[in-house]
Amino acid sequence: MLITPEISTLSYKKQLARRFDRASLSYDAYADFQKIVLERLVAMLPVEDAEVVLDLGSGTGQALVALSEQLTPACMIALDLSPQMLAVASKRFPELKNVHFVCADAEQLPIQDVSCDLVFSSLAIQWCLNPLGLFKELYRVTKPGGYVVFSTLSKGSMPEISQAWRGLDDAEHVHQYMSPEALMDCIKESGLNLFSSLLSDIPMWFVTPEDAIYSLKKVGASLIASEGEKPISPSKWKAFLNEYEKQRVELGIPLSYQVSFVVVQRPFSIQE
DSSP, X not given: OEEOSSOOHHHHHHHHHHHHHHHTTTHHHHOHHHXXXXXXXXXXXXXXXXXXXXXXXXXXXTTHHHHHHHHOOSEEEEXXXXXXXXXXXXXXXXXXXXXXXXXXXXXXXXXXXXXXXXXXXXXXXXXXXXXXXXXXXXXXXXXXXXXXXXXXXXXXXXXXXXXXXXXXXXXXOSOEEOXXXXXXXXXXXXXXXXXXXXXXXXXXXXXXXXXXXXXXXXXXXXXXXXXXXXXXXXXXXHHHHHHHHTTOBTTBEEEEEEEEEEEEEOOSSTXX
16 A cells, blocks of 8 residues: 555556566566465465455466465456556466456456455555555455455565665655554445454565565566656665665575555445
8 A cells, every 4th residue: 555656546557557567577586575475365365265256466366376276266357457467377377267367457446346255465455546445445346244355565664775775865765555553444444344464574585785676676566766857876876785785684685574464354234
């Protein structure tokens, strides 16, 4: 759930789609963190079967096989803003005949009311501009008694990058994510009921600062790399890498994330 500078919604979504389009072919090779989060989220599935499953922000389809095997759905919808990500996913899993690949915006779902038994989303909803609107959309498409199972980056993610920039300038070079408290408020206001939640610190380690940054850029989660209209100069980028290098410990260069793992349920009736 990204808090962005002033930018039109349409422009932001186009930029986001292009960024993930560019990362579509490199994503799987650099998605070690994403795979860790996905595995933990799949383990939190509250049901053993679901007829209609929506994988929201499906990307290259890393969740599709696990969802298919564990839930045996009659229909799966792999939805993503990036057409190139979906193209990669469709080529990866030709054996999954029950998957429909849909290029659309999570905040404007082209899905009928009360049609999904389960909405699953791993590390995607932090890119949405209107969190409350998003959860109201998820409420709309989920069947009464159905579940929304998601992971998202939370406030406090990637502090190492912020620390490396500190002292070089006052610009905001990393995305600002919602606090867990604000996230829970949105869920409550949307009408969904909290089933379970977990906030987890997940550290990753890299050989060099450049490797840490590449782990972001190659999956489409690039840093804010400009100061107004001016790109960051090579000398300033080198200074940033030198500052980041100072955080090296025995395990390597750290890059840590705060991840919220959440399961919510649409009530069976208004009275519940």
